Amino acid sequence: MLSAAASLAASAVLIHTMVQQFFPRKIRDYIFSSAFSFFTRVSSKLTINVHEFHGILPNEMYQAAQTYLSSKISPYTRCLQVAKQEDSKGLEVTMEQGETVVDFFQGIEFRWKLICKEKQKLVLNHRRKDSLTPMLETKFFVLSFHMKHKEKALNVYLPHILQQSKNIKQEEKHIKIYSGDYGKLHNGMIRGTWNGVNFDHPATFDTLAMDPELKRTVKEDLQRFVKRKAYYRRVGKAWKRGYLLYGPPGTGKSSLIAAIANFLKFDIYDLELTEIRSNSWLRLLLVGTANRSIIVFEDIDCTIDFQERKEEDATKSRGRTNSQNEKVTLSGLLNFIEGLWSSCRDERIIIFTTNHKERLDSALLRPGRMDMHIHMSYCSPSGFMTLLSNYHNVDNHTLKPEVERLLREVEATPAEVAEELMKSDDSDDAMRCLVKFLEGKKVEASEENKKEESMVVEGSEIEELKEGEEVEAEKQESIVVEGSEI
Ligand SMILES: Nc1ncnc2c1ncn2[C@@H]1O[C@H](COP(=O)(O)OP(=O)(O)OP(=O)(O)O)[C@@H](O)[C@H]1O
Numbered sequence: 213m214l215s216a217a218a219s220l221a222a223s224a225v226l227i228h229t230m231v232q233q234f235f236p237r238k239i240r241d242y243i244f245s246s247a248f249s250f251f252t253r254v255s256s257k258l259t260i261n262v263h264e265f266h267g268i269l270p271n272e273m274y275q276a277a278q279t280y281l282s283s284k285i286s287p288y289t290r291c292l293q294v295a296k297q298e299d300s301k302g303l304e305v306t307m308e309q310g311e312t313v314v315d316f317f318q319g320i321e322f323r324w325k326l327i328c329k330e331k332q333k334l335v336l337n338h339r340r341k342d343s344l345t346p347m348l349e350t351k352f353f354v355l356s357f358h359m360k361h362k363e364k365a366l367n368v369y370l371p372h373i374l375q376q377s378k379n380i381k382q383e384e385k386h387i388k389i390y391s392g393d394y395g396k397l398h399n400g401m402i403r404g405t406w407n408g409v410n411f412d413h414p415a416t417f418d419t420l421a422m423d424p425e426l427k428r429t430v431k432e433d434l435q436r437f438v439k440r441k442a443y444y445r446r447v448g449k450a451w452k453r454g455y456l457l458y459g460p461p462g463t464g465k466s467s468l469i470a471a472i473a474n475f476l477k478f479d480i481y482d483l484e485l486t487e488i489r490s491n492s493w494l495r496l497l498l499v500g501t502a503n504r505s506i507i508v509f510e511d512i513d514c515t516i517d518f519q520e521r522k523e524e525d526a527t528k529s530r531g532r533t534n535s536q537n538e539k540v541t542l543s544g545l546l547n548f549i550e551g552l553w554s555s556c557r558d559e560r561i562i563i564f565t566t567n568h569k570e571r572l573d574s575a576l577l578r579p580g581r582m583d584m585h586i587h588m589s590y591c592s593p594s595g596f597m598t599l600l601s602n603y604h605n606v607d608n609h610t611l612k613p614e615v616e617r618l619l620r621e622v623e624a625t626p627a628e629v630a631e632e633l634m635k636s637d638d639s640d641d642a643m644r645c646l647v648k649f650l651e652g653k654k655v656e657a658s659e660e661n662k663k664e665e666s667m668v669v670e671g672s673e674i675e676e677l678k679e680g681e682e683v684e685a686e687k688q689e690s691i692v693v694e695g696s697e698i
Pocket residue numbers: 419420421422459460461462463464465466467468567588625626627628630
């Protein structure tokens with residue numbers, strides 16, 4: 213049997229070599245493809261070809277299969293392709309042409325083979341009246357499985373691959389932060405108005421010192437939001453969500469934005485309203501942003517003059533609009549958030565930050581404008597524990613009760629606490645620095661209080677004096693009245 217098998221193999225090799233040597237490529241391809249189609253016709257297998265391009269456009273299914281199959285490469289795969297893109301975090305390992313990957317999905321065997329063929333392309337050259345035939349490489353996957361699973365393959369398996377590859381890509385995605393190229397806009401250019409760089413901010417929800425209940429609510433809100441594409445369609449709303457982050461400086465508003473971007477793997481578009489000359493610039497920038505992104509307007513109270521709204525309304529009521537000398541107005545901004553233009557992209561988060569919520573126009577605060585108002589406040593004892601674990605990797609300390617007591621008495625921002633904790637690598641030293649700092653703050657606060665109290669006392673004295681004067685004046689008046697009566 214062995215000798216028979218050996219001679220069979222030897223003959224197969226001989227035939228293969230002869231075909232390779234004596235037949236031109238075209239005939240060779242024809243022989244192989246005819247043999248292939250003969251075997252597929254008589255077998256119970258069904259094959260689906262997934263080409264790299266569909267017309268001139270890349271075939272999304274091919275790209276998805278490539279990504280998906282990278283995660284299915286078995287230890288038996290003999291030949292791999294490795295690539296690294298500038299933006300990608302690690303190596304991209306894909307199957308090499310001619311290799312086969314077997315994938316089991318819901319108990320069904322799916323075989324994938326990558327084929328690479330050179331095709332001759334006919335190009336007519338009208339000037340020289342002859343035709344050129346440059347070689348064109350075409351790549352495609354051949355997917356084969358038992359015919360009885362055709363429906364499942366088309367309706368379940370392939371959509372599953374599309375979804376899985378989207379998840380894998382999202383996992384590997386490098387987040388970017390974009391800032392507007394206002395110079396280009398100034399020169400009348402409408403493309404490439406955003407410049408992006410990689411965003412490597414380390415803030416996450418775990419490292420954020422924030423009320424645990426609020427943190428949980430925000431995370432759940434984000435998770436619900438990204439899953440609700442169908443819901444937003446059904447209720448007829450653009451798929452976006454607005455957050456207003458407010459609180460004193462150094463309480464983690466920008467850190468929360470970074471944590472949200474890292475959590476959702478969304479890019480950030482940072483809009484500088486003071487640089488934007490008009491509502492039309494705002495619209496241009498908006499259409500230049502991508503889906504699955506966060507649009508940020510920092511310090512909104514300082515960047516837009518809310519008084520304008522009244523002037524604007526007055527202008528409109530007089531039937532005049534000043535398009536030449538336009539500026540970003542509150543109504544332009546509101547249009548951006550919820551007007552028709554706001555729905556030109558999907559899955560978007562719009563974030564406003566402010567240190568002074570009370571200065572914002574009520575139009576921005578009205579229910580439905582910003583979906584969630586998030587108050588970032590001074591460092592609480594639980595926030596302090598997060599910072600202690602971030603900066604010193606410890607869960608407890610002898611000075612912890614002292615710090616917690618002081619934090620209940622004074623207002624210190626997480627940024628201030630973090631700064632003290634960073635002063636030394638030794639947690640004991642750092643904690644001592646923090647206690648000293650908080651005690652100093654307490655003294656300052658009590659002196660401040662005393663000053664205010666004394667001012668109030670002085671004020672009341674003045675008022676009392678005034679009251680006394682009034683009494684005197686009343687007396688005089690009554691005298692006058694009495695006198696006149698006399
Ligand atoms: N809640 C927090 N949790 C963890 N770190 C924080 C927090 N708040 C502030 N920090 C630290 O302080 C630094 C400054 O905080 P951040 O820029 O997020 O504050 P902010 O509220 O945006 O301030 P501003 O109003 O001035 O923009 C951060 O880089 C971070 O190190």
